Amino acid sequence: MSDATPNFTLVTSCADQIGLVAAVSSFIAERGGCLVESANHTDVHQGWFFMRNVVNADAMSCSIEAFREDFDSLAQRYGMQWYLRPGGEKQRVVIMASHASHCLADILYRWQADELQCDIPCVISNHENLRSMVEWHGIPFHHVPVDPDDKPAAFAAVEDILERHGADCVVLARYMQIIPPSLCETYVGRLINIHHSFLPSFIGANPYQKAFDRGVKLIGATCHYVTEDLDQGPIIEQDVVRVTHSSNKDELVRLGRDVESSVLSRGLRYHLEDRVLVRGNKTVVFNA
Numbered sequence: 001m002s003d004a005t006p007n008f009t010l011v012t013s014c015a016d017q018i019g020l021v022a023a024v025s026s027f028i029a030e031r032g033g034c035l036v037e038s039a040n041h042t043d044v045h046q047g048w049f050f051m052r053n054v055v056n057a058d059a060m061s062c063s064i065e066a067f068r069e070d071f072d073s074l075a076q077r078y079g080m081q082w083y084l085r086p087g088g089e090k091q092r093v094v095i096m097a098s099h100a101s102h103c104l105a106d107i108l109y110r111w112q113a114d115e116l117q118c119d120i121p122c123v124i125s126n127h128e129n130l131r132s133m134v135e136w137h138g139i140p141f142h143h144v145p146v147d148p149d150d151k152p153a154a155f156a157a158v159e160d161i162l163e164r165h166g167a168d169c170v171v172l173a174r175y176m177q178i179i180p181p182s183l184c185e186t187y188v189g190r191l192i193n194i195h196h197s198f199l200p201s202f203i204g205a206n207p208y209q210k211a212f213d214r215g216v217k218l219i220g221a222t223c224h225y226v227t228e229d230l231d232q233g234p235i236i237e238q239d240v241v242r243v244t245h246s247s248n249k250d251e252l253v254r255l256g257r258d259v260e261s262s263v264l265s266r267g268l269r270y271h272l273e274d275r276v277l278v279r280g281n282k283t284v285v286f287n288a
């Protein structure tokens, strides 16, 4: 392997059984791979095993292609679901937003600072107000208005843009439209939303009004994969911030912006770094 070969990530999961860690780690060692990161978890209730390895391939005796081919045999022997992501491979992330700018701005800032290792081929919005911020970053901006009386037309246009830009992942950065089932299906496990509440509290629209009316002492945000069932998808990341009786609804909205932005950007980074493994409606997140 060439010295410049960046690390690769190997993610595996399967029904739990004795010897899985030994089997995967010795497979890597026998080919000269060096474990840079290694994490595993067994969900004893579901009897399911999860493992994530970051491997330095500099001293490997075989090519990545040969490694893949051989690992597939091992994976079949253990009934493993797996994928290998070569280092330096940047996912193409399309961001969708509506009127609010804070989550989009935070992602663009962290992307420009190389904190988010991805390409952003374009941004899609159903409003025009974010165009200048997006184009200042040198990113194409697509305005796709949503006519309440003809939503299928809007989402057909969205689907076409996503396809033409080869989107690997789609992020809803406070995109305030319900995504149709077909799009949820096409991008299952790679369509990420930030919901502005600490789910499962206050699902749906206007969570801050609901929180204010309830008199909560904490508000929060939840980054989750999008499914057809509104705000019910597997949770990737969450956080909260304290509020008091003196905070009116607008104060909750203001306090919420920072936690929404940080939770979405952290959740996206975990996804891009292949730290999130999904099983049913739950996730295992091997944090940095």
Ligand SMILES: Nc1nc2c(c(=O)[nH]1)N[C@@H](CN(C=O)c1ccc(C(=O)N[C@@H](CCC(=O)O)C(=O)O)cc1)CN2
Residues within 6 Å of the ligand: 172, 175, 176, 177, 178, 179, 180, 181, 184, 193, 194, 195, 196, 204, 205, 225, 226, 227, 228, 229, 230, 231, 232, 233
């Ligand atoms: N299929 C899914 N779509 C979306 C999800 C999801 O989990 N599954 N998450 C939302 C989340 N969301 C805010 O976080 C949200 C919830 C409800 C609505 C909504 O009722 N929108 C109206 C239109 C409102 C408007 O025009 O301003 C609607 O779509 O009829 C929006 C966002 C994002 N989508």
